[in-house]
Amino acid sequence: MRFDFIKCHGSGNDFPLIDARAIDLDDATWGGVARALADRAGPVGGDGLLLLTRGDDRHAFGMRMFNADGSEAETCLNGLRCVARAGFEALGIEAASVKLMRSSAEVARDAALASGVYTVRETVGPAEIDTAGWPLRIDRATTIEQVVAPLSSEMAFTAVAMPNPHFVAFVDTIDEATLVALGEKCEAAPDWLPHRANVSFAQVIDSATLFVRTFERGVGLTDSCGSAMAASVVAAGLTGRIAFGTEIAVLNAGGLVRGRAGDDLIVRLSGNTTFEWRGSAEVDAGRSRAGGLTIAGHCDDEIAAWAALADSILQRR
Template identity: 35%
Template sequence: MEIQLTKCHGSGNDFLLIDEMTHGYTFTEEERRDLSLLLCDRDSEFGADGILFVGSSDKADAKMRVFNSDGSEASMCGNGLRCVGRYVCELLNKDEIIVETMKADLKVNQEQEIYEGLPTYKVEISPVLFDVDSLPMNIDQETLQNEIVPSISDTLSFTALAVPNPHLISIVTPDQLALQEEMAKKLNGPNEICPDGVNVSFVCPIKEGEIYVRTFERGVGFTNACGTAMSASTLTTCLLGLNQMEAVIDVYNPGGKVRCAAHKKADGSYFIDLIGNATYLYHAKLDVELSNSNVKILSKADLEEQANYEKLEVHAKEYLDSTLFA
């Protein structure tokens, strides 16, 4: 089969975007899984954290489905939604759209550049659920907010929330980052606490209005950034009094920087704004034979947008080295 795709990223969290709206692709669920496993493999020429399938919607401007590099489907992806938002906004010539996702229809709009020369989009992250059953997480309590779970760690406290992807958030010091990998791998392997796996984020406060987030993403592993994790981490710091609700927070990550703002509605529920880049790397046309895992590149057009993003990466790294990791 011939497939046209765009390689893109949000905060270094990279994806292959496939437009089903324009090209009329009719993938089976097995083909979506197999395409993710084949094309996202880091040993392949395309390697990515996942595939963004952009389809038509009966109730929104477009529909987004996200398949991780291990073939599993994610209920949401904030960084991916920015890329889909940009693609659909440009396709439909709109500045603001609604995108249907697995759990909610979410607003996306073009925003003032977060850094010079970077196409920037704001996406809504919701719903926010605090019931541990929504992750699911098997502990003997209904919610978990900044508490120790002895079966995970005797020293670190965690907050559990789904946005709607499941997240465990721990506020740590830079030297405690070394504890993350073993803990996250345990919770994403066969285990009784989080049987479906969970995104695990360690959050280092820098100063009020600034945090650093590193995430071990379910179905992927360590990524440069996870949009829903940065959003969930921002809300968590606000609930713990480290930052202020409604305020725009600079969120640094291994892939650069985004901005987030947590909001509380009149009914007591929450949502988060996630603001960051949506950068295109190249457009390509492939001939894919899933039966024998063969991929032939028919055409590829590299783009020049990444150079501007690399300037943001340098800026973010220099700032972290001079503050958090000094």
């Protein structure tokens, strides 16, 4: 099968994006396509695969996201912005309701983060703090800055679903080796966490700035995870570190988003959706391999605009 796609990223979280509104494949095949196109050793690479899908009576269009390991995620907020832009351009609109796996989101074109940076605002939630549906099999229904004994006997976590599950720990310094070890413990799908979860370390830089580093379920250590940044904004409010209603700059290894959570746990994120290049590739979904890459064109102005913003972010840390 040959697929046309856009290589894009939201805050450094990069994906091939396929307009799949007229493509009908089963989940197993899409999982194979994701493994092929997202393979970092292959011709494309990415943190996963994004699909722009058909809408319905309530939604202008839909989104699906497959992780690099072929598993499907409930949502991906960095990816949602990219799909939103593709949907806007396909339909000639600038705001929409989007159908997700188990929920909906509102998206709209927003004021640019910087000159030349296409920016989308996404509204999701409310975030869920009852972990029964994860399921998280420990002896309490909610976890707000508490030890999760099977995960760590020392660190305190806040558990938030966006609706994909996240553990957020606030730390003074980010130890990536520890983060990876905890992420891999969740990735193993133990009996107490059979559907796995994302793990983030968050630093409070000041009263309106966070830095977040994430081990993403199905991906591993990633430069950016939109739902993790949303979960961290909620966790900052739940733990009293940053007041609900505050607009927060959420920095990450890939860039930043603007975030705000209300005490109703509705979250608004505004961030980039940068199209880098357009191309096509042959995919053997059964063998999870891609080849025959053809690049139709690069988006040099967008790449340069994002690079300038990213450089300025590095100076803030």
